[in-house]
Amino acid sequence: MTETFKLVHLSDVHLGPIVGFHPRHMNAKRALGLVNWHRGRRRVHLRPVADLIAADALAQNPDHIAVTGDLANLGLPGEFAAALTWLESLGDPQHVSVVPGNHDIYSGRIGTASCLSAWASFMRGSDGVDDDQPVHFPYVRKLGPVALIGLNSAVPTPPFVAAGRLGKSQIAELGPILDRLAGEQLIRVVLIHHPPLPDQAPPRRALQDAVELTEVLERYGAELVLHGHNHRDMLAWRTSAGRGIPVVGVASASAAVRHKDEPSARYNLIRLRREDGIVHVDCETRGLDGTGVITSLGRRDLIAPE
Template sequence: MTTLVHVSDLHFGRPAVAERLDALREFIEGIEPDGIAVSGDLTQRCTNREFAQASAYLGSLREIAPYVVIPGNHDIRWLGAVARNLGFAGLLRKGAHNFKYSRYRRHISDDLSPSLEVPGAVIAGLNTAHGISRGSLTKRFRDLGVIGHVKHADIQRVKAAFEAADPGAARIVMIHHNPIRGELSGRHGLANTEQALHSFSDLGTELVLCGHDHQDAVHTIEKGAHGLVISTAGTISNRIKPGRASSFNLVETDEDNLRIIAHSWKKGVGFVPSEDRSFPRRTLSRPT
């Protein structure tokens, strides 16, 4: 059995709640998982102070288990995203691109799309947070800078990570933006959802981890070569949807099954199991 903890949207800054962050770390320490997946939005305002707090917290988690982390839309500097799109003939584009992710890279990681393999599973992290960019534009003005998209180059990163992994390892993709329409928000997080999900499926992905919507949810869909399980983790912060609690997901996988257990915050008690879903693994349809 391989055990992974999937957390998202920590939002260090004013929305962060120390009591819940401490309880989450204690939970992780208690179960000693094989790995930890952190799907973005470490900060609220992308400040150096918030990133320093996030870095210290991730450091405490590293003492328990290896982790893989990607940026979210709150973790990039929007001015850099705008400047990159105004650049001419590449004169400003590279500098603006570096500026956009400069604080994330300084405090968290230079790798925006990292991978992590642990016994029984491989997690291919994929950066979908590009700010205001052509690939993320939609017809809705309120999506500006919030919606993400999957780049072809990052699909190739996923392919390489899967090809290098143990054949029996569960193939997992981690992105920040939710590819399934949120029940409460009514929005997709990705501008190119259909294309991305078909690509993930064709690469043999079994599970997609995401966040962004601040609402825990588990979905199954049929795309491409085979179906996908999509697990959305909620937020640990107080930026919760009405009627929802702070939450994270526990993922368990063995040779035959994939299990996702959502854990929600209960005042005075801590994080308790709130939903438990199991699915048969579809390893027979994996590309060779």
């Protein structure tokens, strides 16, 4: 029997309320972010909704949960602690993987506080790296027939900028990793916060080295790329060795209501299997149905267009 791997994809939880804010944390970007939160986002991103989504995701008995960033809002120490508690409610680090978003690495560090240290156990590969070592990206987690490759696109940015960047080191390491995992016949799933392809976001919100990342994907291949950031359901394609690579974005997992053109809370339940040498990707979107109930909003096989 062909083994099917069930992967839950959550993103952009923006856990509230914002607690532990102190004047010493203030700078221009955090001040503007705090105003933005109180003027609108605090009514959109609600912790009870995130918990409802999480409960439904866990009820599907997934093999693993991937969270592609933006658990925080202003990159505050109190937010890192609250997000850690929420991650632990999803499962232990062997069953949950995280990559950071731009709101997690927001505007420079506050003392020694960092999501990279607070959530380190959820960002470590399965290569036996000591727990007391800093997290390293890309990380690789081998989970049965699947390999998750975690990238960090989050960098501190000035006010009104939410762009991301991988940098030369991550991009240089990614190609050989993808090549090696292909040789091991593993289903390669790349995790990143920012939309990874050119023109998937405005310049101030885009991945600055999307062209370089796309070149690596097209050269070495992957079976699936998952991202967040845009708070929308997205599907794009790239081709490697004649096969399509689905690039899937998911909306926020905590949005109680529609916000502008962003839908209410949802997540993707992805079923992966290899059959006769072909990887099949079945993606079901589950989320709020307008009455406060979590239900299936659609399901499709991700087959590359002709």
